[in-house]
Amino acid sequence: MTIWPTWLRRAGATSVLAVVLLPLGTTTASAHAAGLDPQPVLPRVVALEPAVPGLAVSVVEYGARLRIDNGTTAPVDVAPAGQARTVEPVVAPGTTGRWVDPRVTAAGRDDGPGPVVWSIPLTVGGTAVVVRGETTRPPAPSPLPWWLLTAAVAVAATILGSLAVRRRWAALVAGALSVAMAASYVVHVLGSALAPDGADYWPTVWRTAGAVGTIAVVAALAGTVLTVAGKRFGLLLCALSGALLVLLTGADAGSFANAVLPFGWAPDLDRVTTALTFGGGLGLFLTGFAVLRALTPAADEPGASGSPDPDGPAGAPGPPHAGHPAPTPSPDGSVEAAVTDRPVTSAPAADAQESR
Numbered sequence: 001m002t003i004w005p006t007w008l009r010r011a012g013a014t015s016v017l018a019v020v021l022l023p024l025g026t027t028t029a030s031a032h033a034a035g036l037d038p039q040p041v042l043p044r045v046v047a048l049e050p051a052v053p054g055l056a057v058s059v060v061e062y063g064a065r066l067r068i069d070n071g072t073t074a075p076v077d078v079a080p081a082g083q084a085r086t087v088e089p090v091v092a093p094g095t096t097g098r099w100v101d102p103r104v105t106a107a108g109r110d111d112g113p114g115p116v117v118w119s120i121p122l123t124v125g126g127t128a129v130v131v132r133g134e135t136t137r138p139p140a141p142s143p144l145p146w147w148l149l150t151a152a153v154a155v156a157a158t159i160l161g162s163l164a165v166r167r168r169w170a171a172l173v174a175g176a177l178s179v180a181m182a183a184s185y186v187v188h189v190l191g192s193a194l195a196p197d198g199a200d201y202w203p204t205v206w207r208t209a210g211a212v213g214t215i216a217v218v219a220a221l222a223g224t225v226l227t228v229a230g231k232r233f234g235l236l237l238c239a240l241s242g243a244l245l246v247l248l249t250g251a252d253a254g255s256f257a258n259a260v261l262p263f264g265w266a267p268d269l270d271r272v273t274t275a276l277t278f279g280g281g282l283g284l285f286l287t288g289f290a291v292l293r294a295l296t297p298a299a300d301e302p303g304a305s306g307s308p309d310p311d312g313p314a315g316a317p318g319p320p321h322a323g324h325p326a327p328t329p330s331p332d333g334s335v336e337a338a339v340t341d342r343p344v345t346s347a348p349a350a351d352a353q354e355s356r
Contacts, residue, residue: 074125157283194264239288
């Protein structure tokens, strides 16, 4: 006998999914810090003409911004790219300035095979200085192996999740996969938080993960604990965590085909964590449908019409119908038909009596 009607359980499960997923469905976020994305190009500073003692100009954040460290006694004025000053800073002595320069950004849009040169005029006190640089295209990796890895993880997670609702060992493996997926996401966030220049590390980590990422990790861990404890709802939590992580890391799949990644450690480590998080999350999300089917009986009234009760043991008979009492055991253990007040007659004999 089920405590909650099927329609109420379906409505509850649907409401949970809607509350969690609908606010995130309009946009796909990136787990890279400070809004940095994988890029196919990499700019660098070639020379400072003329060289000025104490003045250093460099490219930071994997090509996203330029940085000036002004160790001179005069302010450094960056000439605007157009007629009006927009983002170009005036860097006071002893300070640091960072900005996204349109001239460097424009050089990155050139699809030519060779390096694209660019220059930025500066004024240091009364001295004119030119920053000369170039933007190159490092060899890009083939995205095929990374997509194959992602697909393999997704298929494995889906199969394990489908078996987990019926097999104990598969449920334990699915829980372990959920922990591995969450750990991959954490490594991805920790490495991405190293990319922003001049930002405090741990606050950057929390901003990169955000409330949604934190909830996804907690849900994965809680779901694994409940799964190990034998609770089917644990698999549903793992599925919800997977759905959230798919939304968070979907845009990061661009790292499969780009050479320049805003990641503080080895680029291939970033690609591996993305494949495990995205593929595992997708497979566990699909697992949620199998869990919902297992938690939801096919009929709202279990055992009606003599059908087996889905919440009872497999193969258990349904309740007796009206006019057909249940069999009663005899003293010697055998089952006898219940005695009724109506005589037992064959169908032809009954028809003959009616014809008379």
